[in-house]
Amino acid sequence: MSLLARADLEQLDRTDPLAHMRDQFDLPRGVIYLDGNSLGPPPRGVAARIARVATHEWGNGLIRSWTDAGWLTLSTSIAEKIARLVGAEPGSVAVGDSTSINLFKLLGGALAARPGRKILSEKANFPTDLYIAEGLIRHLGRGHRLQLVAAETIAAAIDDDTAVVMLTHVNYRTGAMYDMAAITAAAHARDALILWDLSHSVGAVPVDLAKAGADLAVGCGYKYLNGGPGAPAFLYIAPYLLDSLPLPITGWLGHADPFAFEASYRPAAGITRALTGTPPILSLTALDAGVDVASQAPIEAIRTKSLQQIELFIQLVEQECGDSLRLVTPREAERRGSQVCFAHPDAGAIMQMLVDRGVIGDFRPPDILRFGIAPLYLSYTNLWDAVALISGMLNENPFTQRAERH
């Protein structure tokens, strides 16, 4: 493979079919943003849109805006847009609460649907997924078990005692991606349910929940959906389960007729029953803007550019940094999501220096440099400039020596 030059990347930018999408975002000058998998940047104009909602709908409309401004149906309309991004059937996605709360709802439902059986997950799953499972099991006090295994042994660990397999589709630390259809089939072969956490997938990689036959899913609104810090999350319940899954949290917005103020709970038809409290309109407004932008580009084009950008990033790191960074993300395209991670003993200090100089990625303990690849606003020359900075930094600083003292 011949050496890459900056001119090669400039050429790729000139022919990038997604190049125009960058104008849909407000990104600060002098920053190369490789952390959209932690917090996506604001869609252009979102500040003005929220301000309008606050001034006109909240301020002028006041309580009337629940009906007149469509507040009561806002979360449903966002949910339908997200459904299209994850291959979910219409009416199978609900938007609201946090990813953690949604995990609790669905895991609670799964344990009720498969009483007495265990939750199976991956040791290296995102912590809140594991914490929520732990808390739920302790709270139920019925001897359920949370079994954690390594990613590569998940399929083999599914047995007749498994209630639900809970996995994050794309791992937050390594970027490794599961084969959704294969693991889903393995779960179903043992009559277990599958729950996919799509936090690092939605808007970044093609997801087809219906085609994979998935039962349950949750996902985050503030990463590749660019919905704003702490944006509302979403959940998915396969249509065949909608009427029978016993959800533990039954709030008034999930009632068949919330404004009849009946004394006893009657679940709403369909996915609406998964809603709980009064929807947060200001946060939903930002999420709606983010989902709209994410919906403008075909996911296949996003995926193509993402894979190419990661390949180039790896190639540039190998070319410019030698072997001082160890690739952690799988090399095979189909086994990774939309981030690229390298291990280095001084990852924390390196990332802090990068951030200080405008290349924003993430440090994940103990030793991971994590770079999120968001093709909607990341250019090819961004990659060159980021790696040039990393390389210069590694050459100028005694990181290796410091690492040896560990």
Place this chain on the structure above:
Amino acid sequence: MSLLARADLEQLDRTDPLAHMRDQFDLPRGVIYLDGNSLGPPPRGVAARIARVATHEWGNGLIRSWTDAGWLTLSTSIAEKIARLVGAEPGSVAVGDSTSINLFKLLGGALAARPGRKILSEKANFPTDLYIAEGLIRHLGRGHRLQLVAAETIAAAIDDDTAVVMLTHVNYRTGAMYDMAAITAAAHARDALILWDLSHSVGAVPVDLAKAGADLAVGCGYKYLNGGPGAPAFLYIAPYLLDSLPLPITGWLGHADPFAFEASYRPAAGITRALTGTPPILSLTALDAGVDVASQAPIEAIRTKSLQQIELFIQLVEQECGDSLRLVTPREAERRGSQVCFAHPDAGAIMQMLVDRGVIGDFRPPDILRFGIAPLYLSYTNLWDAVALISGMLNENPFTQRAERH
């Protein structure tokens, strides 16, 4: 009592020590807003403040704002302000999620702390409180029971089989208010916990959780706290319970060290353990503005004006409308919150006509006209003008005849 004239109310406005507070809100012209107990209006400047957060903190700061802009501690600082509004000890209030979710957390904790015993509540409690309790009990599947009685028999219904007494301090339909200290003492006499829903109290009536010896509480951010549609809610856990109450939902923001990404849950010290997911910064920003405004006026001054405004409202209705409206709110000042409600068979149609003509209150089925009294922005002449409209409407329309056909 002599008849009231509009001039009397104008005089009260001139000497109202809270009159200046109205300038802290953006209220549309031509509207008399008697629905702040459903959705408070925006604090002045809140739209610009959220837009600044979106532009500068989210847009320019990006992921760095979690630390640099104080996002990670925002909910804690709001919680401490709310603690002062409800007489809670420092470090005993957490802000986040919805009232419904917070009810689930605390009721789940209460049933774990008093295993096998029942939840006692009021038949006419706000529905989501009852729905959450129902769902929790069904989900636990351990034979817990939800017992509902009339408000006046609550104290007598507390027995040794009661795990927790869950009550809304000020009733959403009638405005009737419990004696918090007395009911709390009655619960404690039977070793039951008490959980107060302060949704219609906080910012409107004096609340002293610590003095009453309350164990648990939740409350809403979008009523008298003016935190915006669907604003985050809060919860309170008495300090003596903080370390021992087993919370069912254990998310990563409640972990002792969230960013260590440990595989197993370790609760944070103190009230932080009650947090769950990533905090919704845009919604919290609006709530912070609302809580700041609510904190500017002494609650005693708010209560004094509220009671006087309700007295005058009742007096005006009796003077102008005769006996066509039946008072539902208790007449005794100490037994009511900050709303006044009247029953009429055609309440729904009447309220719709009032709203169409700029007097915004609420209809609560089957027959309640509900008027929220928010002394921070409600003038005395507002009361006169509202009752004048109601009276004219009752005189001009054949409501009574229509009612007889029911």
